[in-house]
Amino acid sequence: MTNKFSYDGLFTEKSEDLPMSVVEHAKYDFAVAYPAPETLPMDGLVRALQVAVDARGDEIARQMAYYPHVKGSPELREFTSYKLDNDRGFNVSPDDIVLTNGSGEAIQLIIHAITEPGDTVITEQYVYGGTFNQLKKAQADIVGTPVDDQGIIPNLLEELIIRLIKENRNPKYLYSIPEHQNPMGPTLPLERKKQILEILNKYSMPVIEDECYVDLRFEGQVQPPFRALDDSGIVIYIGSYSKLLAPGLRLGYFVAPEDLTRRAMSFRHGSGPNLFGAYAIEGFLSNNLDAHRGKFNPLLKQKKDAMVMSLEENFSGTGATWSNPEGGCYLWLTLPEGSDICSIRDDIFNEGVGYLGGTNFAPNNDGQNCARLCFAFESPQKNKEGIELFSHLLKKRSIIKN
Ligand SMILES: Cc1ncc(COP(=O)(O)O)c(C=O)c1O
Numbered sequence: 001m002t003n004k005f006s007y008d009g010l011f012t013e014k015s016e017d018l019p020m021s022v023v024e025h026a027k028y029d030f031a032v033a034y035p036a037p038e039t040l041p042m043d044g045l046v047r048a049l050q051v052a053v054d055a056r057g058d059e060i061a062r063q064m065a066y067y068p069h070v071k072g073s074p075e076l077r078e079f080t081s082y083k084l085d086n087d088r089g090f091n092v093s094p095d096d097i098v099l100t101n102g103s104g105e106a107i108q109l110i111i112h113a114i115t116e117p118g119d120t121v122i123t124e125q126y127v128y129g130g131t132f133n134q135l136k137k138a139q140a141d142i143v144g145t146p147v148d149d150q151g152i153i154p155n156l157l158e159e160l161i162i163r164l165i166k167e168n169r170n171p172k173y174l175y176s177i178p179e180h181q182n183p184m185g186p187t188l189p190l191e192r193k194k195q196i197l198e199i200l201n202k203y204s205m206p207v208i209e210d211e212c213y214v215d216l217r218f219e220g221q222v223q224p225p226f227r228a229l230d231d232s233g234i235v236i237y238i239g240s241y242s243k244l245l246a247p248g249l250r251l252g253y254f255v256a257p258e259d260l261t262r263r264a265m266s267f268r269h270g271s272g273p274n275l276f277g278a279y280a281i282e283g284f285l286s287n288n289l290d291a292h293r294g295k296f297n298p299l300l301k302q303k304k305d306a307m308v309m310s311l312e313e314n315f316s317g318t319g320a321t322w323s324n325p326e327g328g329c330y331l332w333l334t335l336p337e338g339s340d341i342c343s344i345r346d347d348i349f350n351e352g353v354g355y356l357g358g359t360n361f362a363p364n365n366d367g368q369n370c371a372r373l374c375f376a377f378e379s380p381q382k383n384k385e386g387i388e389l390f391s392h393l394l395k396k397r398s399i400i401k402n
Contacts, residue, residue, distance in 0.1 A: 060275075177213070
């Protein structure tokens with residue numbers, strides 16, 4: 001037996017001893033952040049890749065033999081430029097787009113480029129855990145701005161900025177998920193977006209606009225992005241193919257002013273992301289974008305409706321409230337003030353219902369009485385049954401009343 005080499009004493013201060021996250025599924029899994037595997041267009045993606053190789057095999061082999069362009073596949077950037085123009089109403093050249101290993105990498109690169117330790121950053125009151133962790137890693141001073149069922153409330157955002165400035169915590173930028181916000185679900189209407197841009201311009205604060213869920217709309221009206229309302233460079237735009245197609249493809253992107261792009265890219269070591277995934281996405285979506293959304297989003301709506309209906313049946317009269325999003329994957333459950341749904345998460349998981357407690361998303365250290373429920377993964381029937389069981393388990397513990 002050889003002695004094990006010990007790295008104790010070699011680790012950097014920056015490194016953290018985090019547990020590897022192993023995905024465990026509860027019987028009713030509302031904790032995950034993705035749709036059911038059987039809804040992914042696997043055949044379509046494989047066919048698209050085959051068609052591309054059949055048509056341009058030599059060229060693809062040549063590209064695959066080298067490392068990808070530092071900004072990623074030219075074909076997928078071309079398609080992304082078309083999609084942004086067509087779907088989101090702003091025109092950028094493929095050269096302005098950087099493909100990333102999922103939009104998570106885009107968030108990381110941008111945060112690295114513009115965040116010094118101690119910088120104050122404003123997010124929605126509750127914020128996507130991945131961004132929250134990146135900001136914590138960058139040692140940002142993270143502050144959540146109040147949100148209602150339409151997202152950020154502009155006058156309260158301005159009040160917060162003024163208060164932070166008075167406290168010598170000049171906020172540096174805003175990070176926002178305007179469409180189907182993760183974790184709460186609301187979509188920011190156009191009028192509010194205009195007001196928010198005015199405020200941001202007044203205080204010289206850029207916004208990182210994360211439109212990860214924009215393709216997952218099943219009702220209501222899609223709103224123009226901040227990026228389509230402002231061409232001055234104050235908006236840094238982030239998108240993803242994870243929620244539209246599959247997180248396993250690991251392809252997202254960002255669009256930023258050139259100087260910021262160069263700084264952000266200085267944190268990328270090596271080349272752009274996986275080319276095979278890019279060929280499959282570009283080939284599939286060039287011919288099937290609307291058909292895919294048309295097939296997939298009505299299914300999401302059925303799942304959301306089943307969960308909302310079950311919440312109405314099982315949580316009405318308990319003092320609980322919940323959001324009713326027009327798209328995305330999540331709704332936000334709020335129990336009466338003073339209740340604690342976070343500390344019992346593991347027990348409830350063991351009894352069959354998985355969810356994430358509000359404190360996971362809370363820069364202001366609140367959210368003990370809140371939970372994020374993903375409606376996208378389970379079937380409508382399981383959404384219905386799981387919420388029924390959830391209410392039973394909460395009633396058994398007197399967290400909500402009959
Ligand atoms: C709001 C938001 N942004 C970005 C991401 C990162 O997704 P990906 O890296 O798969 O594109 C997620 C994932 O859940 C998300 O919810």
